[in-house]
Amino acid sequence: MSESQIKLYYKNATAELIGTEHGITPAQLKALAEETSPLISQLNNERKDGKTPYRDLPYSKEISQKVKGLVAELKDRCENLVVLGIGGSALGNIALQTALNPYMHNLDDTQHSSPRLFVFDNIDPVQFGLFLDWVSDRLDKTIFNVISKSGQTTETLSQFMIIRQLLLDKLGPEGLQNHVIITTDLTQGPLCKIAADAALRCLEVPQGVGGRFSVLSAVGLFGAAMCGVDIDSLLAGARDMDSRVSCEDFYKNPAAVNAAINYHFYNRGKKISVMMSYSFRLKDLADWYRQLWAESLGKAKDLTGDEVHIGPTPIKALGATDQHSQVQLYLEGPNDKLFTFLQVNNFDKKLKIGPAPDSAPELAFLAGKDLGTLLNNEKKATEYALLHCKRPCLTVVFDEVNAYTVGQFIYLYEVTTSFAGALFKIDTYNQPAVKFVREAIPALEGKSGCDEMGRKCEELAQQIQSLTKIDGDFLV
Numbered sequence: 001m002s003e004s005q006i007k008l009y010y011k012n013a014t015a016e017l018i019g020t021e022h023g024i025t026p027a028q029l030k031a032l033a034e035e036t037s038p039l040i041s042q043l044n045n046e047r048k049d050g051k052t053p054y055r056d057l058p059y060s061k062e063i064s065q066k067v068k069g070l071v072a073e074l075k076d077r078c079e080n081l082v083v084l085g086i087g088g089s090a091l092g093n094i095a096l097q098t099a100l101n102p103y104m105h106n107l108d109d110t111q112h113s114s115p116r117l118f119v120f121d122n123i124d125p126v127q128f129g130l131f132l133d134w135v136s137d138r139l140d141k142t143i144f145n146v147i148s149k150s151g152q153t154t155e156t157l158s159q160f161m162i163i164r165q166l167l168l169d170k171l172g173p174e175g176l177q178n179h180v181i182i183t184t185d186l187t188q189g190p191l192c193k194i195a196a197d198a199a200l201r202c203l204e205v206p207q208g209v210g211g212r213f214s215v216l217s218a219v220g221l222f223g224a225a226m227c228g229v230d231i232d233s234l235l236a237g238a239r240d241m242d243s244r245v246s247c248e249d250f251y252k253n254p255a256a257v258n259a260a261i262n263y264h265f266y267n268r269g270k271k272i273s274v275m276m277s278y279s280f281r282l283k284d285l286a287d288w289y290r291q292l293w294a295e296s297l298g299k300a301k302d303l304t305g306d307e308v309h310i311g312p313t314p315i316k317a318l319g320a321t322d323q324h325s326q327v328q329l330y331l332e333g334p335n336d337k338l339f340t341f342l343q344v345n346n347f348d349k350k351l352k353i354g355p356a357p358d359s360a361p362e363l364a365f366l367a368g369k370d371l372g373t374l375l376n377n378e379k380k381a382t383e384y385a386l387l388h389c390k391r392p393c394l395t396v397v398f399d400e401v402n403a404y405t406v407g408q409f410i411y412l413y414e415v416t417t418s419f420a421g422a423l424f425k426i427d428t429y430n431q432p433a434v435k436f437v438r439e440a441i442p443a444l445e446g447k448s449g450c451d452e453m454g455r456k457c458e459e460l461a462q463q464i465q466s467l468t469k470i471d472g473d474f475l476v
């Protein structure tokens with residue numbers, strides 16, 4: 001088993017580095033430890049009581065065996081795996097692919113021996129239509145994994161209805177059965193009914209595991225395993241982190257410390273949380289984190305029902321790219337952000353910069369240097385500048401990027417989110433406001449009928465149309 005680890009470094013968020021106005025003082029850290037410590041046993045107990053089933057996913061032999069069995073059956077006849085899903089049903093798959101497969105995985109057959117992966121988490125007709133043009137001639141070598149926990153998400157179901165017809169037209173009912181895997185809640189929802197009716201193969205989204213906490217279930221594991229990711233190592237990394245984030249000593253528990261520091265800064269006006277990866281491979285984990293943090297912590301009411309309108313705004317950034325796009329704002333704009341860098345100590349590749357041209361001897365300082373070292377120096381330069389401007393910074397340090405450390409990262413941030421929710425005293429696992437948009441879409445798409453639901457849809461559609469109608473007086 002890999003020994004590599006990730007660690008959270010927080011000195012650069014303290015008063016020692018950025019002063020008492022913006023940094024955490026030892027007394028504040030002590031107060032945070034006192035406030036957070038009881039939550040460690042609270043979370044551990046909630047887990048024992050089965051209230052946070054995502055915590056046990058890395059231990060489920062049943063899930064990994066089912067996934068591996070299906071992969072063994074399908075892999076040899078699959079050149080393209082197409083995931084249809086959105087939000088928590090897609091972002092983990094994208095993050096695992098970017099982090100753990102070669103950059104040219106989809107394009108260069110010499111870099112992989114497993115299927116290409118395409119994840120469609122949008123319904124843009126141009127993007128999806130052009131892809132369908134490409135895949136239509138390759139259906140016999142393509143598997144579609146339709147992922148929706150609720151089984152009723154309009155975006156995913158409309159994509160599914162397109163490919164269902166395509167498969168039926170081109171390959172018949174048997175083609176549908178052979179080329180579609182449904183991942184859903186097996187107890188409810190239209191997708192589950194469709195799968196049963198057409199005898200489609202299914203994987204389960206476990207009960208009580210929300211989309212954004214589901215990447216270590218079949219939701220993320222199937223796509224990852226199909227495309228060559230070592231899911232045993234991924235899960236082992238998550239289990240390793242489990243022992244660290246269950247530790248009752250606040251100062252040794254990276255999730256508790258991470259959540260407490262984020263909570264502290266939010267309460268002191270730093271309401272924006274920027275995750276800036278200095279590794280291309282980790283950039284989509286920042287995207288995955290963005291959803292986890294936003295949907296879990298953005299809430300109108302606390303647990304007592306009081307209106308609080310809580311929620312740090314997560315932003316993703318990529319170094320060095322965004323040094324030339326965002327960093328001017330980060331340094332001189334409002335001091336309202338906490339920064340979390342993702343740093344990799346050992347990149348898989350050493351890449352030497354070539355010699356300086358004779359015409360530009362001033363570039364000699366770069367000649368022969370390693371590109372990964374330069375990238376890490378760019379991180380240091382940005383961090384130095386932020387500290388100079390008294391902006392608090394955290395760093396998640398990866399020894400290296402592999403399935404084991406990525407498993408650790410995922411689990412660290414899931415449990416950090418649980419701690420943050422407990423500190424903010426909100427329900428971390430629901431997303432009540434999303435229903436406003438979810439309900440509006442069928443209404444606008446013309447869902448109607450004589451029953452109560454149908455009448456409600458018609459009324460809602462009228463309301464929305466009058467609210468969103470373009471008023472020419474305001475067009476310039």
Ligand code: PA5
Pocket residue numbers: 086087088089147148149150151152153156210211212213295431
């Ligand atoms: O985290 C969540 O619960 C959401 O982001 C869902 O994953 C997203 O809305 C998609 O829902 P579903 O998986 O039911 O299609």
